[in-house]
Amino acid sequence: xxxxxxxxxxxxxxxxxxxxxxxxxxxxxxxxxxxxxxxxxxxxxxxxxxxxxxxxxxxxxxxxxxxxxxxxxxxxxxxxxxxxxxxxxxxxxxxxxxxxxxxxxxxxxxxxxxxxxxxxxxxxxxxxxxxxxxxxxxxxxxxxxxxxxxxxxxxxxxxxxxxxxxxxxxxxxxxxxxxxxxxxxxxxxxxxxxxxxxxxxxxxxxxxxxxxxxxxxxxxxxxxxxx
Numbered sequence: 001x002x003x004x005x006x007x008x009x010x011x012x013x014x015x016x017x018x019x020x021x022x023x024x025x026x027x028x029x030x031x032x033x034x035x036x037x038x039x040x041x042x043x044x045x046x047x048x049x050x051x052x053x054x055x056x057x058x059x060x061x062x063x064x065x066x067x068x069x070x071x072x073x074x075x076x077x078x079x080x081x082x083x084x085x086x087x088x089x090x091x092x093x094x095x096x097x098x099x100x101x102x103x104x105x106x107x108x109x110x111x112x113x114x115x116x117x118x119x120x121x122x123x124x125x126x127x128x129x130x131x132x133x134x135x136x137x138x139x140x141x142x143x144x145x146x147x148x149x150x151x152x153x154x155x156x157x158x159x160x161x162x163x164x165x166x167x168x169x170x171x172x173x174x175x176x177x178x179x180x181x182x183x184x185x186x187x188x189x190x191x192x193x194x195x196x197x198x199x200x201x202x203x204x205x206x207x208x209x210x211x212x213x214x215x216x217x218x219x220x221x222x223x224x225x226x227x
Contacts, residue, residue, distance in 0.1 A: 003015075044060075060201075067182075068187060068188050073192065081102055082104060084139070085098060085101065085138040085139070087161070088226040096122055103136065106181065108196075111224070112129055126159065135160065140163060142165060143165045199224050
């Protein structure tokens with residue numbers, strides 16, 4: 001309706017655009033607080049909600065992807081460093097992806113992908129890799145297709161898993177946190193991780209009322225991003 005009124009002004013249609021800073025009732029302190037919000041949200045969301053801009057987001061929910069591809073891939077943990085992991089389990093045709101991150105620097109330093117691999121072998125590999133890196137915690141998607149059962153199996157094997165139920169809201173918040181990290185340059189990954197870059201570049205996030213929908217028309221998977 002706004003776009004229509006903007007393109008077809010008349011006595012019946014009026015489009016008005018104003019930023020948060022045009023609010024005459026806000027104090028300077030309140031305006032400073034609004035500016036600080038830019039540090040903790042995706043730039044295009046801040047521009048839309050605060051500056052009344054309507055950018056064409058398209059598949060560009062994640063930005064500054066290439067800028068983040070400057071990390072160094074490691075083959076083994078570095079003494080004195082602490083690590084955590086993200087795990088996305090491939091239930092059927094999707095790959096299982098394990099991402100190891102430096103807990104302090106937030107760098108992604110190691111990835112392991114398994115496709116069409118027997119679950120018994122997957123468990124043995126995951127337990128071995130997570131133990132080798134000394135991961136303090138492993139965040140994993142525990143929803144759908146027996147996710148609770150697989151979570152319990154890994155927990156019983158001594159893996160420090162933390163289950164995350166994926167809903168449109170929780171997945172959006174995870175994606176938003178990562179988008180902000182990319183935007184602010186507070187996380188990196190190795191440049192050779194082209195699968196991650198392609199998935200980040202392709203993902204589209206759309207808001208439908210109070211919920212969100214996700215699509216990735218240019219790639220079949222989002223497993224690396226989820227991990």
